[in-house]
Amino acid sequence: MQRNPFETVGIVGLGKMGTAIAAALVKKGTKVYGFDPNLKESPVAGVNLVNTLEVISKEAEVIVIAVKPNLVVPVLKEFSKPSTFVSIAAGISFSQITEAVPKGSQSVRVMPNLPLVSERGALAYFCEDTAAPNVERLFYGMGTTIRVTKESLMDAVTGLSGSGPAYVLTFLQAMAEGGLQEGLSYEESLSLAMETIEGTLVYFRTLRKEDNHLHPMEVRNWVTSPGGTTIHGLDALERGGFSTAVRDAIKRATERSKELGKG
Known part of the structure; x- marks a missing residue:
């Protein structure tokens, strides 16, 4: 049974992977808000490029953090409103994400790969039980999605399907x-x-x-x-x-x- 996509998703960081996720979401009919201070215009048709994280926080049901690993925690600490935060950075642990997000948020660690833009991605994720349905809903239709039971396996996922x-x-x-x-x-x-x-x-x-x-x-x-x-x-x-x-x-x-x- 097909899951209804989120109406709005925010993506912080529109590099290769952030852009791929944005493009896949737009194809599903999701309204995507993107934030990337290095860009003057959106790299994907249909993505609303905004100037502040405040707009992302206000408008998006789910927020994907697609910045470089060393920027994940500083970016997460910029948010004050609880949400579902999905980090796709290699090596950034679930506990690092959880400690940085606003109280009351859901934290998710995901390792996707680029073929998801053509609906053939291989994605694995680690999170608490309450957040799992949101992850499945977010990435539905983008390829094979696997939930790992041990966070330590996310490094192996990175080495295998991420790279x-x-x-x-x-x-x-x-x-x-x-x-x-x-x-x-x-x-x-x-x-x-x-x-x-x-x-x-x-x-x-x-x-x-x-x-x-x-x-x-x-x-x-x-x-x-x-x-x-x-x-x-x-x-x-x-x-x-x-x-x-x-x-x-x-x-x-x-x-x-x-x-x-x-x-």
Whole structure:
């Protein structure tokens, strides 16, 4: 059942992620108020750019804090009226948010990623039970939303899905360059690589609907013939440390999220 969107949402900070959230909300019919002292005009059609946090506090039912991590607490302390405050900053803990917001507010820690603007985001959040319905309502229709039961897992979410689009795009570029190296044009290689990545994921998702225990490696084996091209390609990936490098990337990004939380 579709949840009714909030009528009004405030977003403080209209960088890449704040803008992505604003655009997704506008598409749902939400009236969005944005505040960003670095901007003279709104980066998203339909977003009402305002000059003060007071307007955000007065007009918005929910307030998304989308500024740099070191600015989250100072910005939250500027508010005096209770509200639901949603921080999307990496490394800023739930307790830091709760201590900074006005008394009587609901605090939420969320880690979204950029694909949410195309309704394919991966979002995880941590909050008290009373705030959970508001989070689901805010991000409904933007992708997969997961509530974690331990706040410590938010750092892992940051390292996996928060930073994940950059890993995928790096892989995409490497595939395109591989085709280019073998004689295809860059545009041909990029088109083939994009469709291969997207098509594989759509196919695997379809298979998982029929068998939710299906493992990626089982499907990989379907296209890996003895002595064929795929096994030789996979061998090259593993000799290059592909799987280990991906795991290490997530581990290092997770560690950095923890470091940011310490200030």
